Amino acid sequence: MAYKTQYCFPDINSSCIKTIRSTHEYNIMYVFFSVLSVWTVFLNLLVIISISHFKKLHTPTNMLIFSLAVADLLIGLIGMPLEAIRLIETCWYFGDTICRLFLTIMGLLLNTSLGNLVLIAVDRYVAVCHPLLYPQKITMTRTIIIICVCWFCSSAYNISVVITTSQRKYTCYGECTITITFALKTIDLFLSFLNPCTVIITLYFKIFYVAHQQVKVINSLMRSGKHLTEGSVRRKSESKAALTLGFVVTVYLFCWIPFFILTLTPNTRMTSVIAYFILWMLYINSALNPLIYAIFYPWFRTSVKHILNLSKIFKPA
Numbered sequence: 001m002a003y004k005t006q007y008c009f010p011d012i013n014s015s016c017i018k019t020i021r022s023t024h025e026y027n028i029m030y031v032f033f034s035v036l037s038v039w040t041v042f043l044n045l046l047v048i049i050s051i052s053h054f055k056k057l058h059t060p061t062n063m064l065i066f067s068l069a070v071a072d073l074l075i076g077l078i079g080m081p082l083e084a085i086r087l088i089e090t091c092w093y094f095g096d097t098i099c100r101l102f103l104t105i106m107g108l109l110l111n112t113s114l115g116n117l118v119l120i121a122v123d124r125y126v127a128v129c130h131p132l133l134y135p136q137k138i139t140m141t142r143t144i145i146i147i148c149v150c151w152f153c154s155s156a157y158n159i160s161v162v163i164t165t166s167q168r169k170y171t172c173y174g175e176c177t178i179t180i181t182f183a184l185k186t187i188d189l190f191l192s193f194l195n196p197c198t199v200i201i202t203l204y205f206k207i208f209y210v211a212h213q214q215v216k217v218i219n220s221l222m223r224s225g226k227h228l229t230e231g232s233v234r235r236k237s238e239s240k241a242a243l244t245l246g247f248v249v250t251v252y253l254f255c256w257i258p259f260f261i262l263t264l265t266p267n268t269r270m271t272s273v274i275a276y277f278i279l280w281m282l283y284i285n286s287a288l289n290p291l292i293y294a295i296f297y298p299w300f301r302t303s304v305k306h307i308l309n310l311s312k313i314f315k316p317a
Helices: 023-053 060-089 095-129 140-164 182-223 230-264 272-296 298-309
Strands: none
Touching: 023 060, 023 272, 023 298, 060 095, 060 140, 060 272, 095 140, 095 182, 095 230, 140 182, 182 230, 230 272
16 A cells, blocks of 8 residues: 655645554554653662662762662653654654753763763772772762762753754754764764763773772682671672672663764764664663662662562651
8 A cells, every 4th residue: 555645744845754654553663662661760760769768778879870860760751752752753743942952851861871870980999999988088978969060061061062053954844853063073972972981991990800809809718717807798799889880881881882883974874773773772771770770789679679569668767
């Protein structure tokens, strides 16, 4: 059956052409992306409730995980639904102002997520490599201030990017894109990806080396039958936490690297299906982080159990 050409805005001559899909295809895509969005919001909400409600989880490291979960939750709540509509309908129906606001918010959330991972790497570096200085240098107050600074800087940067690209030329009416010069792309590549990733990878290499040495010493003490001190147990725990968060960072970079390769490739012959798949890898990462916590963190599994069955969450203690 031949479909008649449809436009996003039939009354406007410069309207974009709308991709025609079957009803079955529409239903499958809307159900899939709706479930993905709700699942992402639900999982990250569990992380947020766990850390905010249980006082034992009020630590600097968990505050950074809390900030990351807030960014991931907003991506699931705002980014995924609007991006899904744009993908399925192949049209942007919400106007230029909402388009700019959407691009600004998504840039803010994605940059803030990467900024949080940099802060997590610094936190783990001090905890593993300089454990005696950790209680003095990394306090709750300082951590909260640094998180606020991270969100503010990401907001200022993304607002400035959208403002400086105010003169945009649409290929057709009904799209939501932003034209960025090659110079701005290069600057964004260094500020939003290469510099943060270099810091993260460098710190984690140092962390893994020191953690490996500490675990070897602790294991040798255990084999010789010597009693482990509280500090040795704590260092082993910090090393395990560093390995877990290192896995979070690895998954994050795996999702981000193809996206930046795509953005730097001029007029690529890559099909729109592959381009959208690479873009959605960024969004799916927001649903993966809570699953990583659930696999590696006993405290998260325990707190989720209390939250879902309401066994202890309402008790004062």
